[in-house]
Amino acid sequence: MFRTLASGSEKIEIYLDGKPVPVPAGISVAAAMLQLGALPTRLTPVKRSPRAPFCMMGVCFECLIEIDGLANQPACQVEVQSGMRVRRQCGAGELAS
Amino acid sequence: MRCRGIGIVKQTCQLVVIGAGPAGMAAAQTAAEHGVDVTLFDDQAQPGGQIYRNVDTSPLADTSLLGKDYVFGQPLVQAFRHAELDYYACTSVWYLDKAREIGILKQGVSHKISAQRVIVASGAQERPMPVPNWQLPGVMTAGAGQILLKSAAMVPDNGVVLAGNGPLMLLLAWQYLRAGVNIHAILDTTPKGNLFRALRYLPRALAAGNDLWKGLRMMLSIATARVPYYHCVSELRAEGDNQLQAVSFSAAGRHHRIDTDLLLLHQGVIPGLHSLQEAGCKIDWNEAQQCWQTKVDAWGETSLSGIFVAGDGAAIGGAVAASLSGQLTGLQVAHQLGFLDAGRRDHLARPIIKARDRQLAIRPFLDALYRVADAGMIPPDDTVVCRCEEVSAREIRDVIALGCIGPNQAKAFTRCGMGLCQGRFCAATVEQIFAQQRGESMADVGHTSARPPLKPITLGQLAETI
Secondary structure, rough: OOOOOOOHHHHHHHEEEEEEEEOOOOHHHHHHHHHHOOOEEEEEOOOOEEEEOOOOOOOOOOOOEEOOOOOEEEHOEEEEEOOOOOEEOOOOOOOOO | OOEOEEEEEOOOOEEEOOOHHHHHHHHHHHHHHHOOOOOEEEEOOOEEEEEEOOOOOOOOHHHHOOOHEEEEEEHHHHHHHHHOOOOEOEEEEEEEEOOEEEEEEOOOOOEEEEEEEEEEEEOOOOOOOOOOOOOOEEEEEEHHHHHHOOOOOOEOOOOOOEEEOOOHHHHHHHHHHHOOOOOEEEEEOOOOOOHHHHHHHHHHHHHHHOOOHHHHHHHHHHOOOOOOOOOOOOOEEEEEEOOOOEEEEEEEEEEEEEEEOOEEEOOOOOEOOOOHHHHHOEEEEEOOOOOOEOOOOOEEEEEOOOEEOOOOOOOOOOOOHHHHHHHHHHHHHHHHHOOOOOHHHHHHHHHHHHHHHHHOHHHHHHHHOOOOHHHHHOOOOOEEEOOOOOOEEEHHHHHHHHOOOOOOHHHHHOOOOOOOOOOOOOHHHHHHHHHHHHHHOOHHHOOOOOOOOOOOOOHHHHHHOO
């Protein structure tokens, strides 16, 4: 769906649903998910319908995801870090890690 | 600029500015230059707001790809980085009240502070554009597309359909063409007759400067690139099961369907009023801009004494006007706190007011030209209105038929607006449905209430507020 114009950029490794994947450093978790084509990024708590990042500016909360054990993090507001554990949520996230 | 860790947030601040976009940066700097002790909180990791996002930290090899108006922000952000003030990035404001008590959340820790003056510079958000299946992965806002370009150098790789109207949609199309992106089609939803109605504002817009010419040049280059361009588009639908597969629509009496895995929607921007509504500031309906806005005096002070708004949060005027209005608000706060006498304030304000009014001269033309048709805001029954709680337009119409008295009661009946976005992407739609069903004006329907927390906060974080 998306490609990067900065192809030579530095890569780091994150864990997506337990599997290591390389992503560009300095971008948001939501941008990384879109670049990886890892969609949907969650299933809703209400009807389990598939969702993905929508506004990219912290307003719509569609991109909620579990990051390093903490559920419901807005992926568009969090920068990827080396070794970060990102897990897609199915339904309501567990708030306690 | 003193970038602060969170352990040392002052419990009592002289001035708190919320938001580091053009208005917030200008307000904070102006007040600080006159001696005010300024504390600024911003959601983002870098200053600049959405408009100048990553302008001096861009992953793009050449930022001129995005155009001169973006690069214009570079010295503004640089100047802000050198200003004498306390700047807290990645900090969200979850509470604001009329006594100017503020709740912030930074790195998972909640703090409560108070301020003598508050300037809310939370900018704008995109107007919801509810079309059937707009909740599918693959449907995003045009603003989101532009943020991906600014912050991550990302562009669509299988082509894109742009739908809606407004300057941002055209700007994004122009930027995508410069980046070599394949645009399957532009679906312009501007209703017939808008251009005619906008003409009376044209002389004023022409006299005001070169923004209009910039827009025309952009449209010309889109036309030259031979992007399929459909006018007066209606009955827009996203199609697909688990992901977007196609877009269907009507134009010139014919039905069309275009395969695409990415649809970017846009129909203008509206003020981000959440914290102001929650604090209890008086809010008015602006019929020309089709949105709610904060009632303010000439300096941006709201109906709540000591709480100000600068920039698009007061009324949509664009980035340059936002920066100028930020300066004015900064001057007034410096005056109220005793750093600047009225004569000096007025002397400094005069050229700023003149420049701001010049910037705003094009607005009546743009507001009339890009006025959204009712059909663009009032979706068919099968459309999800509240994306968070998955409430359809049919459910809203059903509760209205049952005698539901207004948007706030509809919220209680259906949970519409009670999800994580707190109504930011459904309130406008629900209010419009009420206005249409009841044959009432938006001012009569009234706006949906906003309640804390303004941003998600866990009970544990709330309980441990410092």
